[in-house]
Amino acid sequence: MGDEQGGQWLEQPDTAEIELVKVLHALGDPVRLALLKVYADGEQYSCAPGALGLDHLHKSTVSHHMRILREAGVTSTRVVGRSRYVRLRRDDLDARFPGLLDALIAALPA
């Protein structure tokens, strides 16, 4: 139907309204920093704990972390059917905080 992506987007802050302190707070948690590593390849992922290497966490816990990342402006979420496809807001973050994302991803632990 002309929309090559389909679905709608969950609410997220405008690029100009992304706050550094919220981004750092969002990423200052072991689980969410691990998620940054997953999303670093630019691909989109569903929220299934298994697809994210978070098998040890309950799905509601993953949902909670997803919300924090999205509300901080780190990720964007597209809804299609029952699924959510989450990915890094790389362009927006690069525009707002030049060099930050690259430095963070490079600094990620092995």
Next chain:
Amino acid sequence: MGDEQGGQWLEQPDTAEIELVKVLHALGDPVRLALLKVYADGEQYSCAPGALGLDHLHKSTVSHHMRILREAGVTSTRVVGRSRYVRLRRDDLDARFPGLLDALIAALPA
């Protein structure tokens, strides 16, 4: 007496042991991110709330934030007499996480 700096240093993690998630957690707080802005000039500062633009906070609260920054590896503290001189571990952080500090300081809110 041959020591151009004088005093001793408070305990802090070795450069190689600085953890990204702890740095981000330390900086993911409004007060401590404001302190990064203070320390961004590379100078050293005493812990007096007034000298740091933290007049609204109790000195014990400032001391608490200082400890978190130091234990995360963000700052180093030199003790001389009754005073503590705190400054950014810029070289160590640049070595451990190239580009991160520059990007963070550039991203600091006005």
Next chain:
DNA sequence: GGAATGGTTTGATGTTTGTCAAACGATTCT
């Protein structure tokens, strides 16, 4: 020695947070 000074430590308090479990909502499949 005694008082003042710069920070730390400890205790108390209210808030935020990470987690799970159960209930729920919407979508898809049969």
Next chain:
DNA sequence: AGAATCGTTTGACAAACATCAAACCATTCC
């Protein structure tokens, strides 16, 4: 329609956190 699926929401709970106040510890000044 009914069942299965993917994820969210709500509630509960323990742990962590930010803050202040009071006590404390060195050091410096008188």
